[in-house]
Amino acid sequence: MTTLTDDVKDPATDDASHDGHAHDDHSHDDHHHHIPKGISRWLLTTNHKDIGTLYLWFAFIMFLVGGAMAMVIRAELFQPGLQIVEPNFFNQMTTVHGLIMVFGAVMPAFTGLANWLVPMMIGAPDMALPRMNNWSFWILPFAFLILLSSLFMEGGGPSFGWTFYAPLSTTYSGDSTALFVFSVHIMGISSIMGAINVIVTIFNMRAPGMTLMKMPMFVWTWLITAFLLIAVMPVLAGVVTMVLTDKYFGTSFFDAAGGGDPVLFQHIFWFFGHPEVYIMILPAFGIISQIVPTFSRKKLFGYASMVYATASIALLSFVVWAHHMFTTGMPVEWEKFFMFATMLISVPTGVKVFNWVATMWRGSLTFEIPMLFAIAFIVLFTIGGLSGLMLAITPVDFQYHDTYFVVAHFHYVLVTGAVFSIMAAVYYWLPKWTGRMFDITLAKWHFWCSLISVNVLFFPMHFVGLAGMPRRIPDYALQFADFNKWISVGGFAFGLSQLIFLALLVKACRKRGEPVSDQVWDGAEGLEWEIPSPAPYHTFDTPPQIK
Amino acid sequence: MEQNVKPKTSIDEGSLRAAPNNAKTVTKLVFVVIGMFGFGFALVPLYDVFCDIAGINGKTATTAAVYEPTLIDESRSITVDFITRTNTGMPWEFSVQTKSIDVHPGKLAKVDFYVRNPASRDIIAQAIPSISPGKAALYMNKTECFCFNHQPLKAGEEAIMPMTFFIDPQLPDEITYFTLQYTLYDITERVDEPVSVAMNKSQGR
Amino acid sequence: MKSLKCLVSTFVLLVSWFSSAQSAAERSDLNLRTGVTDISQQVYSLHMLMFWICVVIAVLVFGAMFYAMFKHRKSAGHEAANFHENIKVEIAWTVVPFVILIGMAIPAASTLDDMEDASKPDMTVLVTGSQWKWHYKYMENEVEYFSVLATQREQIENKFNKGENYLLEVDRPLVIPTGQKVRFLITSDDVIHSWWVPDFAVKKDANPGFINEAWARVNEPGIYRGQCAELCGKDHGFMPVVVIAKEPAEYAQWINEQEQIAVARKEEEQRLLAMNMSMDELMKQGQQTYNAVCAACHQPNGEGLPGVFPSLKGSALILNDQQAHIDIVVNGRAGTAMQSFSKQLTMSEIAAVVTYTRNAWNNNTGDLVQAKDVNALMQGE
Numbered sequence A: 001m002t003t004l005t006d007d008v009k010d011p012a013t014d015d016a017s018h019d020g021h022a023h024d025d026h027s028h029d030d031h032h033h034h035i036p037k038g039i040s041r042w043l044l045t046t047n048h049k050d051i052g053t054l055y056l057w058f059a060f061i062m063f064l065v066g067g068a069m070a071m072v073i074r075a076e077l078f079q080p081g082l083q084i085v086e087p088n089f090f091n092q093m094t095t096v097h098g099l100i101m102v103f104g105a106v107m108p109a110f111t112g113l114a115n116w117l118v119p120m121m122i123g124a125p126d127m128a129l130p131r132m133n134n135w136s137f138w139i140l141p142f143a144f145l146i147l148l149s150s151l152f153m154e155g156g157g158p159s160f161g162w163t164f165y166a167p168l169s170t171t172y173s174g175d176s177t178a179l180f181v182f183s184v185h186i187m188g189i190s191s192i193m194g195a196i197n198v199i200v201t202i203f204n205m206r207a208p209g210m211t212l213m214k215m216p217m218f219v220w221t222w223l224i225t226a227f228l229l230i231a232v233m234p235v236l237a238g239v240v241t242m243v244l245t246d247k248y249f250g251t252s253f254f255d256a257a258g259g260g261d262p263v264l265f266q267h268i269f270w271f272f273g274h275p276e277v278y279i280m281i282l283p284a285f286g287i288i289s290q291i292v293p294t295f296s297r298k299k300l301f302g303y304a305s306m307v308y309a310t311a312s313i314a315l316l317s318f319v320v321w322a323h324h325m326f327t328t329g330m331p332v333e334w335e336k337f338f339m340f341a342t343m344l345i346s347v348p349t350g351v352k353v354f355n356w357v358a359t360m361w362r363g364s365l366t367f368e369i370p371m372l373f374a375i376a377f378i379v380l381f382t383i384g385g386l387s388g389l390m391l392a393i394t395p396v397d398f399q400y401h402d403t404y405f406v407v408a409h410f411h412y413v414l415v416t417g418a419v420f421s422i423m424a425a426v427y428y429w430l431p432k433w434t435g436r437m438f439d440i441t442l443a444k445w446h447f448w449c450s451l452i453s454v455n456v457l458f459f460p461m462h463f464v465g466l467a468g469m470p471r472r473i474p475d476y477a478l479q480f481a482d483f484n485k486w487i488s489v490g491g492f493a494f495g496l497s498q499l500i501f502l503a504l505l506v507k508a509c510r511k512r513g514e515p516v517s518d519q520v521w522d523g524a525e526g527l528e529w530e531i532p533s534p535a536p537y538h539t540f541d542t543p544p545q546i547k
Numbered sequence B: 001m002e003q004n005v006k007p008k009t010s011i012d013e014g015s016l017r018a019a020p021n022n023a024k025t026v027t028k029l030v031f032v033v034i035g036m037f038g039f040g041f042a043l044v045p046l047y048d049v050f051c052d053i054a055g056i057n058g059k060t061a062t063t064a065a066v067y068e069p070t071l072i073d074e075s076r077s078i079t080v081d082f083i084t085r086t087n088t089g090m091p092w093e094f095s096v097q098t099k100s101i102d103v104h105p106g107k108l109a110k111v112d113f114y115v116r117n118p119a120s121r122d123i124i125a126q127a128i129p130s131i132s133p134g135k136a137a138l139y140m141n142k143t144e145c146f147c148f149n150h151q152p153l154k155a156g157e158e159a160i161m162p163m164t165f166f167i168d169p170q171l172p173d174e175i176t177y178f179t180l181q182y183t184l185y186d187i188t189e190r191v192d193e194p195v196s197v198a199m200n201k202s203q204g205r
Numbered sequence C: 001m002k003s004l005k006c007l008v009s010t011f012v013l014l015v016s017w018f019s020s021a022q023s024a025a026e027r028s029d030l031n032l033r034t035g036v037t038d039i040s041q042q043v044y045s046l047h048m049l050m051f052w053i054c055v056v057i058a059v060l061v062f063g064a065m066f067y068a069m070f071k072h073r074k075s076a077g078h079e080a081a082n083f084h085e086n087i088k089v090e091i092a093w094t095v096v097p098f099v100i101l102i103g104m105a106i107p108a109a110s111t112l113d114d115m116e117d118a119s120k121p122d123m124t125v126l127v128t129g130s131q132w133k134w135h136y137k138y139m140e141n142e143v144e145y146f147s148v149l150a151t152q153r154e155q156i157e158n159k160f161n162k163g164e165n166y167l168l169e170v171d172r173p174l175v176i177p178t179g180q181k182v183r184f185l186i187t188s189d190d191v192i193h194s195w196w197v198p199d200f201a202v203k204k205d206a207n208p209g210f211i212n213e214a215w216a217r218v219n220e221p222g223i224y225r226g227q228c229a230e231l232c233g234k235d236h237g238f239m240p241v242v243v244i245a246k247e248p249a250e251y252a253q254w255i256n257e258q259e260q261i262a263v264a265r266k267e268e269e270q271r272l273l274a275m276n277m278s279m280d281e282l283m284k285q286g287q288q289t290y291n292a293v294c295a296a297c298h299q300p301n302g303e304g305l306p307g308v309f310p311s312l313k314g315s316a317l318i319l320n321d322q323q324a325h326i327d328i329v330v331n332g333r334a335g336t337a338m339q340s341f342s343k344q345l346t347m348s349e350i351a352a353v354v355t356y357t358r359n360a361w362n363n364n365t366g367d368l369v370q371a372k373d374v375n376a377l378m379q380g381e
Helices: A002-009 A020-026 A038-044 A048-076 A087-122 A130-138 A140-152 A176-204 A217-248 A262-279 A282-296 A303-319 A332-360 A369-392 A394-400 A404-434 A440-467 A478-509 B011-054 B134-139 C002-024 C038-071 C087-115 C248-273 C279-298 C322-331 C347-359 C371-379
Strands: B078-086 B093-096 B100-103 B109-116 B123-132 B140-145 B151-153 B158-167 B177-186 C123-130 C133-138 C143-147 C174-177 C181-188 C193-197 C202-206 C212-217 C222-227 C240-246
Touching: A038 A048, A048 A087, A048 A130, A048 A140, A048 A404, A048 A478, A087 A140, A087 A176, A087 A217, A087 A282, A087 A404, A130 A140, A130 A176, A140 A176, A176 A217, A176 B011, A217 A262, A217 A282, A217 A303, A217 B011, A262 A303, A262 B011, A282 A303, A282 A332, A282 A369, A282 A404, A303 A332, A332 A369, A332 A394, A332 C038, A332 C087, A369 A394, A369 A404, A369 A440, A369 C038, A394 A440, A394 C038, A394 C087, A394 C202, A404 A440, A404 A478, A440 A478, B011 B134, B078 B093, B078 B109, B078 C123, B100 B109, B109 B151, B123 B134, B134 B140, B151 B158, B177 C181, C038 C087, C123 C174, C123 C193, C123 C202, C143 C248, C174 C248, C181 C193, C181 C202, C193 C240, C202 C212, C240 C248, C248 C347, C248 C371, C279 C347, C322 C347, C322 C371, C347 C371
Parallel strands: B078 B177, C123 C181, C174 C240
Antiparallel strands: B078 B100, B093 B109, B109 B158, B123 B151, B123 B177, B140 B158, C123 C133, C133 C143, C181 C212, C193 C202, C193 C222, C222 C240
């Protein structure tokens, strides 16, 4: 907010033009008038577009790092027997893969998109709190450096699963736990700052006439996500603090010997953990709700019901957490309550899917790359949603729980759901960001390779899970061998496909390709498509008029 | 970029309008964050409350119940099994002298547990009870139990530890049978009290 | 559009594959197994009901979408319509799924109630998980034992060919009678484990300090295999569950034998107390026991895994305090993976393994530990 008041005091803002090159004489004001060069531009930036770019690249690098760990996992599981890594390291890989993908790839990618898009979509000049914005990004690399460096400690990094169930993560863990706790704290602080920024921006910085019910769906879903974040990230901070004090300071929150209870850990963790799942999917819903209307050349069907559905998913997410814990032994009344509440979530989720299909219905459809990813999202996310519905049924969950069926479920929701939506978003808005069309041939290769390999990777996991393969095991019985081979092949192929994406992004950032129009996609509607391509460093210094 | 030359009118008002609101909104949100951090910790006592209501994990009350010898439901009798375990690192011998008893709800019953410390050091123990099915824990009232306190034994010492209880006559009809497990933990290093304090036990054998 | 047809035909293929496979074999590689208890069969039908409902929903939704993708594409000259809401339709697709959900919830809740049968069981087994094995104790008989993975290390390390039941075989399976309600009380000595037998549709967490329960009434005699289902540390993948269900008469015979064996073993142990073994004998037996029980953590070379499992080579505890050394093997150390071995090993085995670790890998203390030394510590003499 300080930068905004700076703007007010600065007489230079009275100038009509906001083209950076026209104001070299005002070089002392490095926020507003030109784009600083070199490393300090990125270290000190308070510009929402720069920070968005940083978040997105960071997320992509983390996606590759976490993906490399997945490759280790899949290489070990390629055939039965222990051949590449030993079990202790295998457990570190599953743990750190999960943590990195959740906190390092998906969440920062969404925050990056929010940074880029929310101000442009609501007609604001920047995020409300630009300096905090800088902080919330720049503490992230340190969090992940700490986490990754713990892998090189004697005894290795955290090996208790990303869910870090006590007492495996307290009494029975190694000393890397302290680093793990510290890095989770930093990630949490970063997310909370990011969320506060989004909420304040949306509440206070909308252009005149941009009422809440006129906001694009992406902004709506992010607003609700941000509220989820500030509601549950502190609970995560609380539970890791308890793990830390249980391990090092003699408390017994989760230790039966001192009157605690290990199951309590799971209750607190999943009270955070379930809303966290929606934190990773609601912005995806927003993205798909932007893309589908564009390429259907038709307004989003049921805008209002989309908003209500998103809000009810968010609210319901607070009363379903114990469906992750049916096997811990709880009263049958509780099991029924959590089963019913969980099943109920499929109603608003279904509304969303139906609305997307209805948007496409009788539209005028074209299938550009973002639309291909969006359609893949709708199909594959729905498969993940349906397996989620099956998992909600308590008696059957006793069979599914902690098997590869669960692994298949959440990878359908998170990879072909969240990650595909992020890719769709990047393809959709990349021409606006760079001013040039990306390499469509590469993009097609990326899409089709990813689509095929991701299904070879995750679909057979349903089968091995149902047949009885537990998750998080480094070696398995012979009956699972054939499918695991295919799963690994799919995994390697999916991993390699992402290198195509890397090549495409590098090319796009080096400004290759045909220049695009302001609207980019014929059929695209919204404020971000009314500004020039590439989007200028500063936009909407003058609030636009909303009809 | 040339396009972005809309008439300059309201940036200043826009910013001025936003600035004071921001501080207010941020303050509110920070309170929410602090509140939710606190709520995470509040879940710890809340969980105990839920356990008392619903009997999760079969936890029993940690303080003595008062026995009112009015209602004894002689129409049915409940079988209670006892299991004794010692945790890793706990060298004590720990056994129950009656493995299973039948008792009418409302009637006071007494069960003796035997412990011996064969180690060459003094040890303080804590017994942790757990009942299955968990719901039965809500109707299990102990008037006297070694699990309410730390139990110290000197090296080579042995003792009989009594436990007196009655089952609430409100116990649902479908429960005819439940199991009470005690796990003994060595908590010598967690507590600073001297081992000489003998509580709630009589010299055995 | 070619790809579309491709997708659809793949889907049809998968569905038919899926449905044919389940009728073919009782242990399917593709689907849940029907299992051998009434409950597991209920669970299986519930699973299939949910599965087909999901398939129908998916076919309808994707069908509509693919129809739109084909018919309403711009390249086919389709012009966009101009509707963007329809209250009736929106209410319908909120209410209809809700009704479907109620249809799913009713059978689910009734199965749940059937699982929650608190009636008195015919027998009870106390199942205790520890890193990384199961312990079974028959509450009605004087029988208890550990059940440890029986797959050879060499198979895991790809030196030998893998057997048919690779990683799903144990030295001593749990034996239960058919046709009787067997209750499993489940708990843990260290971290959380989860005891899972898919054929019984039983999966319950073993929480340290607390007991959970589950039950099964097995209809058919047979061998049923499962695994630990909750990440419990390094060898989580190597603690299978094997249950053998026998006809009641056969079971009665078996449990009697086991009781006699247990008594005989105790007498034998008492007899061995009076005997002194030579260094060679102790080292030989010690090495055997060490490789079978200790090497998983401390490694065959005694060096452990730095930062995770301590090295025994040159360890201060081993080189100096013999009593403390016996004590840690007998009683374990709280809060570590070092558990109590007093139940799993006989006194002479403990004596041998302590002797072995005190003399192997250049530890060379020259100490001889006999069964009676172990007994003395356990009895507090």
